[in-house]
Amino acid sequence: MTQTLTDRALIEEASKKSALIWVHGGDSGSAGAAGAGRALWHVWHDGAVCLVGDGPGEQPLHGLDLVDGGAATVTVRSKDKGGRLVAWSARVSELAPGGEAWTAAVEELKGKRLNAPDGDHIAERWARECRVLRLEPAPVAVANLPTGSLAAPPLPTPATTRRPMPAGLPKLLLRRRGRKR
Template sequence: MTQTRALIEEATKKSGLVWVRGTGAAARALWHVWHEGALHLVGDGPGEQPLTGLGLADGSTATVTVRSKDKGGRLVEWTARVSELAPDSEAWAAAVADLKGKRLNAPDADRIEERWARECRVLRLEPSGDTAELPDGSLAATPVVTAATTREPVPAGLPKLLARGRKAARKAGKR
């Protein structure tokens, strides 16, 4: 294994989040697992991370930017070959076994494999070459337009309520 490949693998394994940019699309943060020499993603189903609009089609290429788990800064950027795994294949079953262990708060953890086979896409992004040189400047982009809003100001009574809860917890600890 070359040093470049080792860097890609170690950095990607340790990072819980990567930025993926497909053909003609903006990068998006996605959770993943590293399995058998490639990054694996699941998404596009109800309640799963959106992959649509990233240009991640079978046979296409993508750019993966890996961040540092502790500092959050960019560590390495690499090019990947994208392949979509078929739900009835051994590769799909092996990847999903690792993915379901990383899927937090799944509403149907006991039937998640069935749902992913029926409604989601599982993608394999395999490193295809050397790493890219990271840019010096910021890669900040305009946020995606969304219906989400910022929260309202804190209610006036909340600080008193929180203080009362801390006081009660301290009393309970002294008993």
């Protein structure tokens, strides 16, 4: 079954408007398959989702089995309600650094990258240390949305949770508020 124009338009509009997509890599990457998907920031460029990762300070792509020529399933959420809107199969291609397609994708990605530590030299760092991937919708019908929640435990991370508030902080805050009156 091939993709209809309506399916293609839904995929494109949903992907353009959503700040995050959920990606399940590999041939068994249907939503709900074994292995957790991952929320990734992206841009829609030239008929496909483009994303960057696997470098220091960038989003992790390892463990997703996103290989050049492989397959993935992308789930896009609704911007206003946050629920799953559409899931689609994608062909993965890794863009070669310095190529015409890589340069065009990186120009789009640079505009969406928030808080980059090296804003002026980000393209050079991405060429050296990161992977730029293109996830193009496969010419098949849009995947059926799963019926389950797809909830998964968080991935291990070196990040820590907030520590308890220092005992003297409430007094300090109340004292400042008192001076303003």
